Amino acid sequence: MKRTDLPRAEALCAQYLNKAQRVLAAVSGGADSMCLLYFLREQGYDVSCAHFNHRLRGEEAVRDEEFVRAWCEEERIPFCSGSGDVRAHAHKTGKTVEEAARDLRYAFLRETAKKLNAQLTLAHHADDNAETVLLNLVRGTDLHGLCGMRPKQGDLVRPFLEQTRAELAAYAHSHNIPHVEDRTNADPNAAARNFLRLEILPRLQTLNPRAGEHIAATARSLVSLDDSIERQAEALLTAAEQNDGSIALPLASFRASGSAVQARVLLRMADALGIGRKDIGRDQLSTVLALAQKGGTAARQISLPRGATVRMADGFLTMHLSPAAPEKAALTEGVPLHWGNFELTLLRRADGEGISLRAPNAGESLFAAPCDLSARLTLEGANGARSVKRLCVDKKITPPERDALPAIYAGDRLAAVWRLGTDVSFLPQSEEDARFVRIVPL
Known part of the structure; x- marks a missing residue:
């Protein structure tokens, strides 16, 4: 296979990368990112490699880092590595593990690119983009989400975005490019993106083998329209006033704009408030827009995820961010704990509403803490483990309600979540073995 077998990647490199400046490739060790590193070097770029260890997969993560390091040494490619405590960052910020991993990874990549004065490249391809579009569509999105990823997005360049996974696999095979496999990529229940890639896209491809390509192409065709909306929104926000934890906009100018x-x-x-868009879906946006169009002078307010609210009063639309969720707190038998909007008391017998679980093992303490949305529970009678986020969706628990739910941890392990249930590994086996966390809303 010749280099011209990835012509769209060559074209994007020519359009967005400067051969006179160093290029930094983000490399996990998987097939796509190893192809990117190899391809950029073959194209004549002065390429360096950056690898980030998320400390989530133990020995397998160490194996990945050592594999990439060794290959770069063999090929005489400069190698930069970084790592971070993703779970600690997720707990501190209230984000999911996936979001926290992305935060730390991109911070490392950008810092490394800045030190090297390098252009930063990622290995996302057309199938990744199709998955992104479908995921955004399912979660609820506006036009921006339907555009998916872009070849040049701020300081990020994605040379492979118009090449398919199959084309990259063929390129890797032709050039004997080695890689390592992340075992979690083969588990459809490990992440929503895995489920789309392993279960949904293959079914769509039975209707049309090029389904992924067509979804990605449609996304590209929407970009110019999205750019126009972005410019109008930016102009409207010039009248906004931002203070600590809130941002306000004249309601009249907001109402005068189109819904998009x-x-x-x-x-x-x-x-701007650091809330993030991931959990703000179409329903929440539609509710805010409907309230904004109502006449009258009465104040109106709606809750959003992450403790945010939107309030319309006194001629302004104001988005406000409430204080962060309570931190992790130890449960002491018989001593009430005020945690968020709840009072939690650890007891030896059931009393009122609450959570039943086994007694902690020797050296194991029980804690109340915010939910880790990506953490998984195996509930009694369920067919396997499910993420907290998916279980909340199944039980129709809204994002604002979900963000306030107390989770019970035994040491560092998730034992139970209020309104969801107790993991089967923490169910009591006898009355003597039982403990009960009484939960009283305040």
Whole structure:
């Protein structure tokens, strides 16, 4: 296979990368990122490699880092490594493990690129983009989400975005490019993206083998329209006033804009407050837009995920971020604990509403803490483990309600979540073995 077998990647490199400046490739050790590293070198770029260890997969993560390091040494490619405590960052910020991993990874990549004065490249391809579009569509999104990823997005360049996974696999095979496999990628229940890649896209491809390519191509065709909406939203936000924990916009100017621009403005306000867009879906946006169009002078308010609210009063639309969720706190038998909007008491017998679980093992303490949305529970009678986030969706628990739920940890292990249930490994086996966490809403 010749280099021209990835012509769209060559074209994107020519368009967005400067051969006179160093290029930094983000490399996990998987097939796609190893192809990127090899391809950039073959194209004549002065390429360096950056690998981030998320400390989530133990020995397998160490294996990945050593594999990439050894290959770079053999090929005489400069290698940069970094690592971070993703779970600690997730707990501190209230984000999912997936979001926390992305935060730390991209911070490392950008810092490394800045030190090297390098252009930063990622190995996302057309199938990744199709998955992103479908995931955004399922979760609820505006036009921006339907555009998926872009070849050039701020300081990020994605040379492979118009090449398919199959084309990269063929390229790797032709050039004998080695890689390592992340075992979690083969588990459809490990992440929503895995489920789409392993279960949904193959079914769509039975209707049309090029389904992924067509989804990605449609996303590209929407970019110019999305750019126009972004410019209008940016112009509207010039009138906004931002204070600590809130941002306000004249309600009249907000109402005068089209609904697509209004939705974009709300998402930009959320970004400005550090709330993030992931859990703000179409339903929440539609509710805010409907309330904004109502006449009268009465104050109106709606809750959003992450403790945020949108309030319309006194001629302004204000988005406000409430204080962070309570920190992890130890449960002491018989001593009430005020945690968030709840009072939790550890007891030896059931008394009222609460959570039943086994007694802690020797040296094991029980704690109340915010939910880790990506953590998994295996509930009694269920067919395997499910993430907290998916279980909340199944039980129709809204994002604001979900963010306030107390989770019970035994040491560092998730034992139970209020309104969801107790993991089967923490169910009591006898009355003597039982403990009960009484939960009283305040």
